[in-house]
Amino acid sequence: MQKDIRRLSLILLFTPFALWIVLLIILPHIGMVILSLREKVAPRVYEYGLANYIDFINEPIYWNTLLRTGMMSLLVTTLALLIGFPIAYYIAKIAGNRTRGALFLLCLIPLWVSDLIRAFGWILLLRETGVVSSTLVWAGIINQPIEFLYNDVTVVVGLVYTVILFMIVPLVSTLDGMDNSMIEAGYNLGGNGPTVLRRIIIPYAMPGIVAGCIVVFMLTAGSYLTPILLGGKNSSWFTEQIYDQFITRYNWESGAAFGFLLLAFTSIVVWLGLKLSGQTLSTTVAKS
Amino acid sequence: MRIKKTVAALFAASILATAVPAQAETLRLLTWGSYAPDNIIKMFEEKYPDINVEVTFSNNEEMIAKLRATGGAGFDLAQPSHDRIYAAQLEYDIYKPLDLSKIDTSNMSVPLLDGVKANTTIEGEVYAVPHQWGTSGLMADKTKAPEFAGWGDLCDPKYKGKTSMRLKRTILLGTAFAMGEDPFAAYSDLDKYQDILDQVTEKLISCKDNIKAYWKGGDDLSAMMLSGEIVASETWDSTAYKLFGENENIVFIPPETGALAWIDTFALPRKGEADDAAYKWINFVMQPEIVKLMSASTGAIAAVEGGKDLLPDDKKAAVNAAFSDDDIKNLKFFANIPPGVEDMEGKALERIKAATGG
Numbered sequence: 182m183q184k185d186i187r188r189l190s191l192i193l194l195f196t197p198f199a200l201w202i203v204l205l206i207i208l209p210h211i212g213m214v215i216l217s218l219r220e221k222v223a224p225r226v227y228e229y230g231l232a233n234y235i236d237f238i239n240e241p242i243y244w245n246t247l248l249r250t251g252m253m254s255l256l257v258t259t260l261a262l263l264i265g266f267p268i269a270y271y272i273a274k275i276a277g278n279r280t281r282g283a284l285f286l287l288c289l290i291p292l293w294v295s296d297l298i299r300a301f302g303w304i305l306l307l308r309e310t311g312v313v314s315s316t317l318v319w320a321g322i323i324n325q326p327i328e329f330l331y332n333d334v335t336v337v338v339g340l341v342y343t344v345i346l347f348m349i350v351p352l353v354s355t356l357d358g359m360d361n362s363m364i365e366a367g368y369n370l371g372g373n374g375p376t377v378l379r380r381i382i383i384p385y386a387m388p389g390i391v392a393g394c395i396v397v398f399m400l401t402a403g404s405y406l407t408p409i410l411l412g413g414k415n416s417s418w419f420t421e422q423i424y425d426q427f428i429t430r431y432n433w434e435s436g437a438a439f440g441f442l443l444l445a446f447t448s449i450v451v452w453l454g455l456k457l458s459g460q461t462l463s464t465t466v467a468k469s
Numbered sequence: 470m471r472i473k474k475t476v477a478a479l480f481a482a483s484i485l486a487t488a489v490p491a492q493a494e495t496l497r498l499l500t501w502g503s504y505a506p507d508n509i510i511k512m513f514e515e516k517y518p519d520i521n522v523e524v525t526f527s528n529n530e531e532m533i534a535k536l537r538a539t540g541g542a543g544f545d546l547a548q549p550s551h552d553r554i555y556a557a558q559l560e561y562d563i564y565k566p567l568d569l570s571k572i573d574t575s576n577m578s579v580p581l582l583d584g585v586k587a588n589t590t591i592e593g594e595v596y597a598v599p600h601q602w603g604t605s606g607l608m609a610d611k612t613k614a615p616e617f618a619g620w621g622d623l624c625d626p627k628y629k630g631k632t633s634m635r636l637k638r639t640i641l642l643g644t645a646f647a648m649g650e651d652p653f654a655a656y657s658d659l660d661k662y663q664d665i666l667d668q669v670t671e672k673l674i675s676c677k678d679n680i681k682a683y684w685k686g687g688d689d690l691s692a693m694m695l696s697g698e699i700v701a702s703e704t705w706d707s708t709a710y711k712l713f714g715e716n717e718n719i720v721f722i723p724p725e726t727g728a729l730a731w732i733d734t735f736a737l738p739r740k741g742e743a744d745d746a747a748y749k750w751i752n753f754v755m756q757p758e759i760v761k762l763m764s765a766s767t768g769a770i771a772a773v774e775g776g777k778d779l780l781p782d783d784k785k786a787a788v789n790a791a792f793s794d795d796d797i798k799n800l801k802f803f804a805n806i807p808p809g810v811e812d813m814e815g816k817a818l819e820r821i822k823a824a825t826g827g
Contacts, residue, residue: 224560224808242823304689310696328698331682414683415825422819428530429637430815431537431560 217437233438250419254401257340261348261397269352300410303339331413339411344400348393355389402447495521496746499544502526506766520746529553536563541739546747551732552803554589554597565739566594571748581772597734599772604728605639608709609701611718617701619725620647624676634703636683638814644669646726653804670817674824707768710787721791727799
């Protein structure tokens with residue numbers, strides 16, 4: 182009896198999660214796989230084959246865009262880590278109890294506004310007749326208005342701004358659990374700042390760093406609005422290719438294949454990252 | 470006893486719940502932003518109190534994608550452009566034929582009606598009738614680019630960094646016309662069309678340096694134009710007319726090779742469930758007094774006789790400033806897109822977007 186109840190409650194607790202995974206993640210993906218393996222031979226006539234994947238390999242534009250998206254996402258992840266780590270450290274270790282909550286809240290505020298509005302905010306600031314450019318002209322620093330918008334730097338800045346929170350939150354929560362006496366002990370044993378950072382703080386924060394990097398990388402590689410709105414005439418983003426395949430070219434088959442390639446590519450990058458840094462998911466993400 | 474009462478109440482409630490939707494029919498419109506303004510929906514629902522109008526705003530590509538996803542279910546009336554009916558129907562079977570006897574075509578403009586019918590007849594059945602039409606062309610600030618006249622001027626180094634275009638099929642076609650080709654005629658010979666596309670691609674890649682940015686929607690185009698960041702651009706006419714209202718120096722310019730004209734139509738999705746309500750809507754919005762309200766909202770010209778005169782005054786002034794009678798005669802109506810062309814054009818656009826040169 183007792184056992185049955187326990188089993189029942191386990192099933193009940195597990196059901197929403199299982200339904201979510203199966204209905205919203207696994208089933209659609211099976212549909213996508215099937216779709217991506219179809220090739221159109223004539224109107225309303227389809228055959229099964231690998232043509233969509235072969236197309237991808239044969240067309241340098243596609244894999245160049247994918248590589249570009251991957252490289253820029255890595256850059257964004259690195260920048261988010263470099264900028265986010267000191268902020269997280271300050272919030273978790275240096276700030277007083279009361280300011281800590283306030284600072285954390287300040288970091289959360291941008292999330293209350295939708296992606297679209299945030300991107301438009303950047304557009305208003307950075308465009309040729311925008312706030313930054315006209316202020317610089319007014320201050321006499323530049324003679325002519327400068328266009329800050331529509332280039333890769335803007336895309337990276339916009340993306341870092343959008344995703345940095347997802348780096349800060351896991352870092353704060355891991356650093357928060359670290360005992361201050363460990364740092365003190367490090368100094369007492371003769372370590373200087375960099376040594377303590379390298380030998381004590383970073384290893385301790387590793388679960389948070391890995392979790393943050395994975396989330397940020399995935400979010401960036403899969404983002405659509407920011408690169409589209411801030412990017413210029415040369416900045417292609419792979420999600421844009423997927424959208425074009427699905428919507429403007431009516432080519433759902435190759436759109437589905439592209440979607441899969443993006444998933445595979447990001448998974449491989451994450452796996453490589455874990456291997457190269459000598460981490461595993463069970464000692465990092467699962468641990469925190 | 471109490472249980473019985475509850476059951477009875479539940480039963481009554483469920484009857485009511487099923488009875489109400491049966492009486493009030495829902496008309497689910499799939500159309501362009503501003504093509505179903507609130508005031509017209511209100512008037513329609515007052516005239517037909519048993520019909521409820523629900524609107525989804527979209528564009529050509531998304532309309533077809535939505536209908537394709539469901540095999541033509543989920544909407545009762547769609548408004549794709551006239552060139553998006555034939556191939557979409559052949560490939561995905563998403564529309565159903567119209568019953569023309571239920572549509573009052575008497576006040577529709579004859580050439581437009583005939584044109585749309587010719588474009589959308591499959592096996593003797595007509596799939597669409599016209600609603601509104603407009604053009605794609607150029608606009609320029611007269612004070613800064615007085616000699617702007619053709620598609621090719623977008624690439625004139627005189628205006629380096631001061632022009633814009635939308636990276637979609639319109640600019641491919643416009644550029645082809647500007648190079649002296651007739652892309653629509655080449656639709657029947659896809660090898661020849663590929664040749665033209667290759668030349669157009671090369672031209673637009675070399676032109677990339679001249680472009681400030683590719684615009685994506687009416688809003689970013691308007692912002693760039695009004696702020697003076699660009700002096701000329703490819704544009705939809707309605708956007709240009711709107712800007713004319715704010716700055717009279719910004720005019721729509723039909724390119725010398727002819728503005729590209731589109732007609733937005735009425736078509737029935739294959740699994741639509743409220744055909745009668747859909748026909749009522751079509752007949753309702755084509756009445757002259759409603760056309761006037763509609764054109765005020767959309768900025769496009771209704772496909773009725775004398776549609777131009779039914780525009781509000783400011784839009785009429787903008788159209789008259791833009792089009793002479795010769796320009797109207799010179800209009801190039803988008804030809805039906807044969808299967809396969811979408812892919813060729815998509816590839817060309819990708820190559821242009823990915824090119825870093827220029």
